[in-house]
Amino acid sequence: MNIILLGPPGAGKGTQAQRLVDRFGMRQLSTGDMLRAAVKAQTPVGLQAKAVMERGELVSDEIVSALIDAELSAMDADTGVIFDGYPRTAAQAQSLDGLLASHGRKLQHVIELDVDEDALVERITGRFTCAKCGKGYHDTFEQPAVAGVCDKCGSTEFKRRPDDNEETVRTRMAEYRAKTQPILPIYEERGIVTRVDGMADMDSVTSAIESVLNG
Ligand code: ADP
Ligand code: AMP
Numbered sequence: 001m002n003i004i005l006l007g008p009p010g011a012g013k014g015t016q017a018q019r020l021v022d023r024f025g026m027r028q029l030s031t032g033d034m035l036r037a038a039v040k041a042q043t044p045v046g047l048q049a050k051a052v053m054e055r056g057e058l059v060s061d062e063i064v065s066a067l068i069d070a071e072l073s074a075m076d077a078d079t080g081v082i083f084d085g086y087p088r089t090a091a092q093a094q095s096l097d098g099l100l101a102s103h104g105r106k107l108q109h110v111i112e113l114d115v116d117e118d119a120l121v122e123r124i125t126g127r128f129t130c131a132k133c134g135k136g137y138h139d140t141f142e143q144p145a146v147a148g149v150c151d152k153c154g155s156t157e158f159k160r161r162p163d164d165n166e167e168t169v170r171t172r173m174a175e176y177r178a179k180t181q182p183i184l185p186i187y188e189e190r191g192i193v194t195r196v197d198g199m200a201d202m203d204s205v206t207s208a209i210e211s212v213l214n215g
Contacts, residue, residue, distance in 0.1 A: 001026070001080040001108050001109075001213065002080065002081045002083070002100065002105050002106060002107050002108060003080075003081075003082055003083070003107070003108060003109040003110070003111060003213070004082075004083040004086075004087070004107065004109070004110045004111070004187075005017055005082060005083065005084050005111050005113065006110055006111065006112045006113070006180070006184070007112060007113030007114070007115060007198055008115060008117065008120060008172075008173055008176040008177075008180075009120065009124060009169060009172040009173065009176065010115070010119075010120040010121075010123035010124040010127070010169070011113040011115045011120070011198045012113050012115070012123075012198050012202065012205055013030075013084045013085060013113060014028075014030060014032075014084060014085075014136055015136050015142075015202060015205075016113070016202075016205055016206060016209055017030065017082045017084045018134075018135065018136060019202075019206050020082055020209070020213075021082070023210075024080065024213070025079075025080070026079070026080035026081065026082050027075065027079050027080065027081050027082065028082045028084055029068060029071050029072075029081055029082065029083055029084065029086065030084040030085050030086075031059075031064045031067055031068065031084075031085050031086040031088075032084075032085045033084075033134075034064075034067045034071070035049045035053060035059060035063075035064070035067070036053075036161075038067075039053065045063055045067070048060075048063065049063065053163055054162060054163055054168070055168065055171060056163055056167075056168035056169070056170075056171030056172040056175065057171065057175060058088060058089065058175055058179060061089055061091040061092050061095065064086055064088075064092060065092060065095040065096070065099070068083075068086055068095075068096070068099060069099055072099055072103045072105070073103070077103060077104050077105065081105070083096070087180075087183060088175075088176075088179060088180045088183075089179045089180065089183065090179075090182065090183050090186070092183075093183045093186050093187075107187075107192065108192065109192055109193075109194060109212055109213065110184075110187040110192050110193045110194070111193075111194055111196055111209055111212060112184065112193055112194070112195045112196065113196055113198030113205070114195050114196065114197055114198050114199070115198040115199055116199055117173060119199065120169065120173065121166055121169050121170075122140075123138065123141070124164050124169050125164060125165065125166060125169070126138045126139035126140055126141070127160070127161070127164055128158045128159065128160045129158065129159060129160075130150040130152065130153060130155050130157070130158055131155060131157035131158055131159045132150065132153050132155035132157060133150060133152050133153040133155065135150055135151065135152040135153070137158070141202075142202065194212045196208045196209060196212070
């Protein structure tokens with residue numbers, strides 16, 4: 001199964017993708033994660049993307065679609081994929097159609113996480129992740145069971161994203177509204193979009209997504 005999780009920054013895409021990975025053995029393809037890895041490794045893509053990401057703007061369509069192509073090429077065609085943070089523009093949606101076809105995959109669902117924009121700043125400014133395994137947390141909404149220790153891998157190191165500040169969040173939301181939201185009709189016409197209430201608690205959101213996937 002191949003699905004897209006769509007929603008503004010902080011909607012809960014990464015949180016829900018991690019849960020689907022754990023429960024169904026799907027693979028999460030997050031272009032944001034790939035770009036952050038490229039920035040860290042100072043690859044040519046990373047060097048090009050760094051300043052754009054810090055401003056909260058979108059990296060070029062060619063770069064992100066090439067990243068997705070490389071991942072799909074390296075993957076078993078039977079492994080289900082969750083696209084997280086991709087596609088974000090009409091051009092990326094078009095590229096994804098081509099990539100799916102060339103890799104013998106079909107898109108079953110687009111799940112739109114519907115959230116109240118006012119809640120997103122709090123979600124994003126409180127977000128942190130385990131530096132070792134990447135598990136996501138939140139200062140208020142999802143703290144580790146033992147303070148300072150990752151529930152999943154026991155690491156005591158955590159990190160915060162440089163772009164998770166209020167100013168950048170506003171730009172990221174504007175980018176979402178201007179460039180990403182307009183791609184929804186492409187998928188609505190195909191009858192594969194389901195809107196899920198992303199303001200519900202994390203477990204309820206997971207249940208709602210699971211019932212979509214279980215048809
Ligand atoms: P995205 O990947 O869409 O940018 P995340 O999954 O990283 O968003 O979620 C942003 C922050 O909000 C994280 O710190 C996460 O723990 C928290 N969060 C995610 N889903 C919910 C929810 N349903 N209720 C409250 N907080 C949430
Ligand atoms: P995310 O981790 O999804 O919040 O993405 C972090 C940042 O990476 C975004 O603000 C963009 O600068 C960049 N980015 C991630 N995915 C894409 C994409 N599909 N298209 C363009 N830029 C992206």
